């Protein structure tokens with residue numbers, strides 16, 4: 274089946290970039306991205322390309338090229354569903370904050386609402402594609418909702434999880450390691466639906482990299498990939514603590530083990546902890562699934578990845594307090610970076626939030642500078658934790674327009690995100706403006722130790738034992 278009209282429900286970090294790249298690579302397909310969030314759609318439609326809702330290198334150029342040609346953003350969800358032959362569901366699937374599975378299971382209410390809306394609106398056969406990350410076997414729940422409308426419309430469900438990482442989304446979408454498509458292997462219709470999605474991707478991706486599986490393998494592979502990636506970060510972070518006690522350097526250890534081709538060199542950067550909207554959520558979801566099948570040892574094994582990550586964030590703030598003579602009350606600490614990684618404005622589950630919260634509990638005064646994150650986002654992140662009165666957050670923490678303002682007169686600088694630009698700052702100037710002794714706590718290992726110590730800083734680098 275030659276697809277000509279696609280719709281994507283959810284104009285977020287995944288829906289926006291993913292569909293923009295499909296529109297770019299398939300000029301003959303009309304792609305409409307819909308969302309109930311009017312402000313988000315207005316921002317996608319804005320002519321201020323610096324203010325698109327998602328900042329990703331290269332994305333604004335693609336939106337400029339395709340928007341109005343074959344890429345459209347709209348709040349008219351029903352119309353887009355009605356017109357599309359293939360509907361991607363790319364809505365959020367956060368950790369449940371209520372009821373059964375609270376704090377662990379994925380909240381599928383947005384997915385279910387989409388399925389019900391598709392069921393209600395569709396008058397012709399449709400292919401429904403799970404783009405969101407979902408618990409294994411969700412496709413059967415979606416199918417059950419869609420098949421019980423009684424209007425005779427036939428639906429095929431595909432699983433097509435997204436593996437892009439933020440900050441490199443466009444490159445990841447243009448040159449993915451693989452694309453995964455799961456479908457119904459038992460019927461011809463199921464396999465035809467799989468092929469129609471394969472045909473879309475093979476417009477720019479070599480066929481050998483488009484992998485097809487059954488639905489459940491596809492759904493579970495996404496959770497598995499994120500669990501393995503997060504596990505690597507927790508594993509190297511665990512080693513970073515041993516390095517600090519023993520005089521080893523975690524960067525040397527990473528290099529040494531990464532040269533073993535069985536281990537590989539990627540994803541071995543020790544850090545103040547992993548963040549992002551998905552690693553924690555997806556592992557918690559995996560833990561919940563394992564528990565629900567009575568697989569307690571499996572659940573405990575994966576839960577340890579999260580426990581280690583929490584420990585890494587807490588030990589970073591504990592170390593700041595301990596080094597600053599066991600109290601930070603009334604002391605000024607600059608945060609460079611708030612995003613959960615470089616090259617994104619996304620702050621979801623950023624380790625900076627937890628580290629700030631810990632230090633605010635100790636009555637520190639924090640000034641933050643991040644090249645891409647806006648002030649209100651930072652306050653919203655803190656307010657979400659509900660640790661103190663929102664006004665108190667605004668009194669204790671201020672957001673600065675540049676790095677020199679943020680670091681002026683502070684006792685310590687903490688680096689929370691690995692923005693490349695931090696390396697280019699005039700660190701002598703920063704040192705001159707600070708209280709002495711001047712401390713740097715480099716939670717991402719981005720600065721040069723020798724240079725910092727020559728300037729006069731007392732410099733702590735995560736995972737460095739000397």
Ligand SMILES: NC(=O)C1=CN([C@@H]2O[C@H](COP(=O)(O)OP(=O)(O)OC[C@H]3O[C@@H](n4cnc5c(N)ncnc54)[C@H](O)[C@@H]3O)[C@@H](O)[C@H]2O)C=CC1
Pocket residue numbers: 282283284285286287288307308309310313350363364365366383386387404405406407435436437438439550551
């Ligand atoms: N953020 C990332 O880098 C990645 C995320 N994922 C997965 O993709 C999914 C989406 O994630 P994000 O794009 O980050 O979420 P997001 O929160 O940025 O975007 C989701 C959008 O869906 C909209 N939405 C929710 N319910 C809707 C409905 N019924 N009708 C219309 N719009 C609706 C929301 O208003 C929101 O704009 C999640 O399952 C996530 O786990 C997968 C790979 C990467």
Ligand SMILES: O=C(O)[C@H]1O[C@H](OP(=O)(O)OP(=O)(O)OC[C@H]2O[C@@H](n3ccc(=O)[nH]c3=O)[C@H](O)[C@@H]2O)[C@H](O)[C@@H](O)[C@@H]1O
Pocket residue numbers: 406435436437438439440499502506539540541542543544545546547548549550551552613614615
């Ligand atoms: O499902 C998702 O949402 C996505 O989750 C991650 O992508 P993302 O969270 O955008 O970014 P990563 O590059 O994976 O970084 C996640 C966190 O781990 C940290 N990290 C990563 C690598 C590393 O070596 N060390 C480290 O601390 C990063 O700083 C960041 O806080 C996966 O890499 C994507 O494949 C997946 O699609």
